[in-house]
Amino acid sequence: MDAQQKRNIVIVAYYLTRHPKFNPAQHTITLLEATAIASGASGKAGGLLALWAYPSCLVPLSYRLHRELAAEHNGAERWGYRRLGCGSLAAIVRASDIKPTEPKPPLPPTSNGTNGELPIQSTLSDEKTKDWEKLPKQDDKAAGLLQDSPLPHDLDWINGALIQHYEEMGSPGSTETAQVHPFHFTNALADLAKEKGVDIRLRAKVTRIHDLTTAGVRSVVYENRDTEEIRTIDDVTDVVVAAGPWTGKLLPRTRVEGLRAHSVVFEADVSPYAVFTDIQLPTDYAPEHRTSQGQRRRHKGNVDPEIYARPFGEVYACGGPSIPIPLHAVQS
Numbered sequence: 001m002d003a004q005q006k007r008n009i010v011i012v013a014y015y016l017t018r019h020p021k022f023n024p025a026q027h028t029i030t031l032l033e034a035t036a037i038a039s040g041a042s043g044k045a046g047g048l049l050a051l052w053a054y055p056s057c058l059v060p061l062s063y064r065l066h067r068e069l070a071a072e073h074n075g076a077e078r079w080g081y082r083r084l085g086c087g088s089l090a091a092i093v094r095a096s097d098i099k100p101t102e103p104k105p106p107l108p109p110t111s112n113g114t115n116g117e118l119p120i121q122s123t124l125s126d127e128k129t130k131d132w133e134k135l136p137k138q139d140d141k142a143a144g145l146l147q148d149s150p151l152p153h154d155l156d157w158i159n160g161a162l163i164q165h166y167e168e169m170g171s172p173g174s175t176e177t178a179q180v181h182p183f184h185f186t187n188a189l190a191d192l193a194k195e196k197g198v199d200i201r202l203r204a205k206v207t208r209i210h211d212l213t214t215a216g217v218r219s220v221v222y223e224n225r226d227t228e229e230i231r232t233i234d235d236v237t238d239v240v241v242a243a244g245p246w247t248g249k250l251l252p253r254t255r256v257e258g259l260r261a262h263s264v265v266f267e268a269d270v271s272p273y274a275v276f277t278d279i280q281l282p283t284d285y286a287p288e289h290r291t292s293q294g295q296r297r298r299h300k301g302n303v304d305p306e307i308y309a310r311p312f313g314e315v316y317a318c319g320g321p322s323i324p325i326p327l328h329a330v331q332s
């Protein structure tokens with residue numbers, strides 16, 4: 001369950017510039033990013049913040065800092081900071097509950113050579129080209145069934161007739177859940193850090209950290225990926241590495257590696273809830289992407305996507321982690 005209150009290098013840079021001893025005339029902070037701000041998990045995560053999450057030694061502090069950041073910088077508008085309901089549910093879907101979907105026309109080809117499936121940061125920056133999936137609307141019949149459902153009455157975008165069990169996360173009434181839009185949050189914090197003097201260099205891929213001992217570091221070498229020039233920053237005193245799953249490549253002793261998880265974002269303006277699911281599918285269920293290719297292989301076992309209503313009219317759904325990421329395949 002991902003609700004451990006995200007930490008990334010942009011947040012580190014932001015807080016360094018707010019340290020009482022930070023003096024831009026004396027201190028230089030340089031942020032080296034191999035691609036773009038929020039291009040990794042920090043831009044594509046769920047964005048959930050939960051007081052019931054773990055580790056309990058860190059979560060209350062992080063949760064409070066998020067609340068304070070939002071209050072200070074108008075986070076509600078800038079990055080969609082808000083409270084939301086959160087629960088886990090168990091559902092049983094029978095064959096008769098699954099409606100056949102209309103065949104979809106192929107997506108138009110795009111200038112980047114993909115089939116119109118743009119990464120989220122591209123769709124956010126170019127509203128006109130986005131090709132959103134739509135959530136099916138609840139019909140009147142389904143809405144009527146909600147009255148007997150164990151779901152909260154305003155969680156009206158899940159078919160209550162399928163639900164066996166619903167439970168609020170944490171301790172009802174005493175542990176809160178909130179959220180941010182991770183892409184907007186990370187970019188806003190980068191802007192705030194930059195305003196206070198952080199030198200943000202994009203497409204700057206760190207290749208080496210020199211003299212990495214307990215006594216400190218000396219220099220950092222990086223490649224400017226536009227010009228392929230190799231540059232060195234000398235007289236470095238401190239380095240913070242937050243390269244997500246690539247951290248282990250820069251600092252092998254950390255043994256940090258990645259797990260792959262898939263997520264999709266829908267355009268839908270629904271009540272603010274995040275749900276952790278456990279859904280039992282019909283035993284003979286074969287997913288449409290297989291049947292449409294003439295394959296009969298059935299889906300085995302339950303599925304458990306996390307589904308979050310998100311600010312700015314989105315719904316985010318994420319599957320569980322699969323295999324470790326082959327890093328050479330994803331680092332562009």
Ligand SMILES: Cc1cc2nc3c(=O)[nH]c(=O)nc-3n(C[C@H](O)[C@H](O)[C@H](O)COP(=O)(O)OP(=O)(O)OC[C@H]3O[C@@H](n4cnc5c(N)ncnc54)[C@H](O)[C@@H]3O)c2cc1C
Nearest residue numbers: 002005006008034040041042045046047048206243244246
């Ligand atoms: C699917 C998913 C859902 C999640 N949901 C939540 C959630 O709801 N709530 C929550 O709190 N947390 C969530 N998390 C966890 C959270 O997103 C991460 O813990 C956090 O974003 C990690 O930040 P990071 O900066 O370490 O890594 P990343 O955000 O992955 O950033 C790493 C950056 O390092 C750059 N980089 C890599 N190598 C180099 C190099 N050599 N030189 C320079 N730059 C380099 C990459 O380009 C990338 O931009 C989720 C994670 C995933 C994968």
